[in-house]
Amino acid sequence: MASSVKIGDTVRFLNSVGGGRVTRIEANMAFVTDEDGFDTPVLLKECVVVDNSTAWERAQAKNRQEAPAVSAVKEAEKTPSKDSTPVEPEVEPTEVEGGDILNLVLGFEADDLKRLSDTSYFAYLVNDSNYYLYFTYMSAAADGGWTTRYAGIVEPGIQVLLEEFGKDAVSSLERIAIQAVAFKKGKEFAMKTPVSVEIKPDITKFFKLHCFKSNPYFETPVIAFDIVKNDVPCVRGQLDVEKLVQSVSKPKPADKKRIKRPVVKNTDYRPGASGIIEVDLHIDELVDTTAGMSNADMLNLQVDEFRKVMDSNLANKGQKIVFIHGKGDGVLRHALVKELNHRYKGKVEVQDASFREYGFGATQVTIR
Numbered sequence: 001m002a003s004s005v006k007i008g009d010t011v012r013f014l015n016s017v018g019g020g021r022v023t024r025i026e027a028n029m030a031f032v033t034d035e036d037g038f039d040t041p042v043l044l045k046e047c048v049v050v051d052n053s054t055a056w057e058r059a060q061a062k063n064r065q066e067a068p069a070v071s072a073v074k075e076a077e078k079t080p081s082k083d084s085t086p087v088e089p090e091v092e093p094t095e096v097e098g099g100d101i102l103n104l105v106l107g108f109e110a111d112d113l114k115r116l117s118d119t120s121y122f123a124y125l126v127n128d129s130n131y132y133l134y135f136t137y138m139s140a141a142a143d144g145g146w147t148t149r150y151a152g153i154v155e156p157g158i159q160v161l162l163e164e165f166g167k168d169a170v171s172s173l174e175r176i177a178i179q180a181v182a183f184k185k186g187k188e189f190a191m192k193t194p195v196s197v198e199i200k201p202d203i204t205k206f207f208k209l210h211c212f213k214s215n216p217y218f219e220t221p222v223i224a225f226d227i228v229k230n231d232v233p234c235v236r237g238q239l240d241v242e243k244l245v246q247s248v249s250k251p252k253p254a255d256k257k258r259i260k261r262p263v264v265k266n267t268d269y270r271p272g273a274s275g276i277i278e279v280d281l282h283i284d285e286l287v288d289t290t291a292g293m294s295n296a297d298m299l300n301l302q303v304d305e306f307r308k309v310m311d312s313n314l315a316n317k318g319q320k321i322v323f324i325h326g327k328g329d330g331v332l333r334h335a336l337v338k339e340l341n342h343r344y345k346g347k348v349e350v351q352d353a354s355f356r357e358y359g360f361g362a363t364q365v366t367i368r
Contacts, residue, residue, distance in 0.1 A: 004049065006022065006025075007024065007025055009021070009022045009050075010049070011048055012047075013048075014045075014048050018040065020033050020040070022047070026164060028043060028045075029043060030043075093130070093156040093157060100190060102129045102231050103229060104127060104128070104195070105128070105215070105224055106123070106176075106199070106227055107124045107217065107223070107225075108206070109121065109124065109218065110220075113209060116208070121170070122164050123149075123161070124159050124160065125154060125159070125162055129157070132153055132184065132185060133153065133180045133181070135178060135179065135181075136177075137150040137177075138177045139176045167206075167207075175198065179195060181195070195228055197233050201223070210278070210357050276322055276364075277313070278321075279306070279309050299332065302332055303335055306323060306336055309323075316367055317367055321364070321366075322362050322363070322364050323364075324358060324361060324362045327360045327361045349366040350364070352364065
């Protein structure tokens, strides 16, 4: 973060009366606890660190002079009056055209892309649909089970912050999973298949700048995984409904202050329009298990994936695509070169991809 504010700092507010000690930081928000024990969420850029206790005491005295009734008002807020106005009913989310088709994305943002060796990361779940979602976000435990990292409900058209973690926690993401059930409140709806998707990220990508890609749901480059695309779960797993219900029915203290923001999709976005599309053709990136598959079966699957990416981008003149095939014994690379020299002859330019970024194991294709 650009701000120098840290947890434990004593701050005052730049453009309003008040201040206190920073007890938590999420994204660009600081949660400041004042002398009465109240937490106030404030933009980091609106916080000014008080360098010493004397200055803080002077600031507090000034604040009390300017707003002598603040504590009394807060105390009154603690005890609701019998004549207080009833809480208004929850506003029904506005449904959008096409929103009955479920699209879920799990995205990882780096706090500072220029310092990937020691930055922190943020995990978001994007719910681009008209449905509410009961969901759990989990990672595999060492004993073979699963650990719930976050569980709850995400509203229609909302992007929710799941967690912030440091570089030392990246290794815990070698196997992660999302389980979810979609529903609507107070109205009929088309039932969706329960979602259970397991992902095996290449955690080394969290430390490589070129692995963070532009995405229509994020303003900055991210490492993103499609969980559900156009109603179809991208990698199927076995849904544990009982565990899902138990997880979301246990409220966690952090749930109440979980940062959420509306989903804003860039409708002009075209995959790779602002950079290179990277496609990893290693077989373990395409399937969960190779049990029962022959070498020919695996090669055919890899070539099919190559063709799918090529065919979907032939109209994108100038688009660069890097196919990662590994060095190995060269069987896959030879198959790709054969495809490029026959099926796509005259439609592309071919060269070895950057050795600095990919070593000897990648080929770059540019659409003519």
